[in-house]
Every structure is written in structure tokens, then in C-alpha cells.
Amino acid sequence: MKIIGLIIAVLTGALLIYGTVDFPEWADPASPASTHLSPHFIEKTMEETSVPNIVTAVLADYRGYDTMFETTVIFAAGVVCFFLLRILKKEGPRQRLYRHALTGMTIRIRDGEKRPSVLDEFERIDTMWTPYDVIIKTVCRLLIPFIQLFALYVIAHGHHSPGGGFQGGVILGASIILLAISQDLRTAIKRMSEKVDAILSPAGVFIYAGTGALCLLLGGNFLDYSALASILHVDPVTARSHGILIVEIGVGVAVMATLIWIYNNVSSAGKYDEGL
């Protein structure tokens, strides 16, 4: 099996390297990309879209289709993880551990046993429990708001600096995952429940595709944001800049929700009960 894998990998690699022979020379000024595309983007992006960061303009405007289906792929990955891993049967772990917050005493309750009435003073801990660490908990609690603020900055400032929907969405999702790692999975699910993930993940894709369809309804091409000028009450060039911001928000929402969704499914093995 290993040898077959090696042969396949070497063959694919050889084919790919053979394919690069047909590429234009390294930094060839006469190549099609350097004669038509790059000069147009470099010279015209500012006057056509009023977005200083050319990469953002190319990703969300000129190559809007590409990014839309990338977002769809991410959404599909989340749905696939859900269908593969989620166990919907209501069946808890065979035993649960409860720990007294002040004394550190831990009690174990097997499935089917009667729950003692004093359980309110105890907090539930995972059976594969990593010891409670006050430093990690406190530092993460202090850091998470700043991480989320930075993520919002990355999304909103994608026009002017590196960043945008994908990166901001990943950082937003990572902040909730950090909460799940530093506290426990149940705390994170209390903040972002499965239902919220499952609604936000397609909602992001819908914002993106819906913006495109709205442009179509207003008489432009699909994802031609200058058609939005009439409802945003700005000139067509600024409308393209605002349209990019709208789809970036859609991408950010979809990526954030999908990331948390995948993490919840993988780390709890589909049970949403105990996790990493």
C-alpha cells in the first residue's frame, strides 16, 4: 500500500513538474499575465473600485465567482463533517464526573445511578480531564475580546490592508475555539450553539450569492456591484467598494460558523458533550 502511494505521489509530482515546462519564463514581461491582466489591475483598480488593496479588489470583485464558490466549498466541508460525525442519538457518556469547586473533591456518577441533590455546588468536568488551570482560563478570558476585535478590524479594514473575510472569519472562529480549549466544550457551545452555527454557515454564503443576485435584479451583471449604486445612494465606483465590504462580511460569517461547527464535531466525536 505504501509503495502504491509512493508511486502515485511521484507520478503526480512528475506530471506537475512536466506541466510547468509550458509556463512562461520566470518574470517574463511578454507573458499574457504581464501584458494584459496585471497592468490593468495595477493601473485601473483605484479608479474603477476605489479600493487601495488590489488583492482585495481582485478577490471579491474581479474574481467574485471564485471567492463565492470558495465560500461554498467551506460551507460544504462543514456540512460533510456534520453528516459524517454527528451522533444524534441522545446518549450520554457512561459516567459523568462532577468536581466541587472549593474543595476539589470529585464524584463519579455512572449512567442510570440516582443523582445526588447536592449536585448544584459541583461543576461538571470531562472524563478525560485536563486539570483546571486558573492562569490559562484568566488569560484566555482577557484575550478573547481583543482577538474578536482584531478579527472585526481585519474584515472591515480589508480594503486598505492585508486581510478580509477569510482571515477575519478564521480569527473570529479561532477565538471561540480558544474558549472551548481553555474552558471546556460546553461553555463554548453555550455561547455559540449548534443551531447558530448551522444557520450562520449557509447565511454567509447566502449574503454573498444574494448580493450577486441583487445586482442581477437591479439590472447589472451577477456580482457587478456598481448596480447597487441606486439603493446605496452613492456613485457606481463607491458602490463597488461597498459591495466588496458586504460580500467580505458574508465570507467572514460563513467561515467563522463553519470553523466552529467542524471543531465541535471533531473534538467531541459528534456527541457535543465532552470535548478537547
Next chain:
Amino acid sequence: MIWQLDLAILTLVVIAGIGAITVKDLLGAAILFGAYSFMMCLLWSIMGAVDVSFTEASVGAGASTVFFVAAVFRTTRRTKD
């Protein structure tokens, strides 16, 4: 582009990449893959592709490492082969 820096990072990329596929411990492989992603992120930013490097840092070194660690936590740390 400083070629000494470039060469050092490229060497580390190769070492981390080979290490990630040869090491027996899957948790170690996940960590090595994170290191590989981080080195690639440095390479992208040396080449001036700051947006790509940002994505590599957040997705490659951040999110995917967490996913790998979560998967290892739920399955096994040892590989069969």
C-alpha cells in the same frame, strides 16, 4: 529579499515537511505541520504576498493545527505504518 534568510527558511520548510510525514507520533506530526505552515507564511511574506501569508498564518498554522490535534485527541496518537 535576503537570500540567507530565504535559504534558512526554505531548509526549515523541507525539514518540517519531511518530518511531518515520517514521524510516528501523530501529535508530533500535527505540530510539525503547524511549523511547516508557519515557515511557509514567512516565505510568502518574504515574497511580498502579504494576503496569502496572512491566510497561511491564520488557517494553516492556527485553525488546521487545532483540527489535527482534536482529531488525534479523538482517535489515536500512534500510526500503524
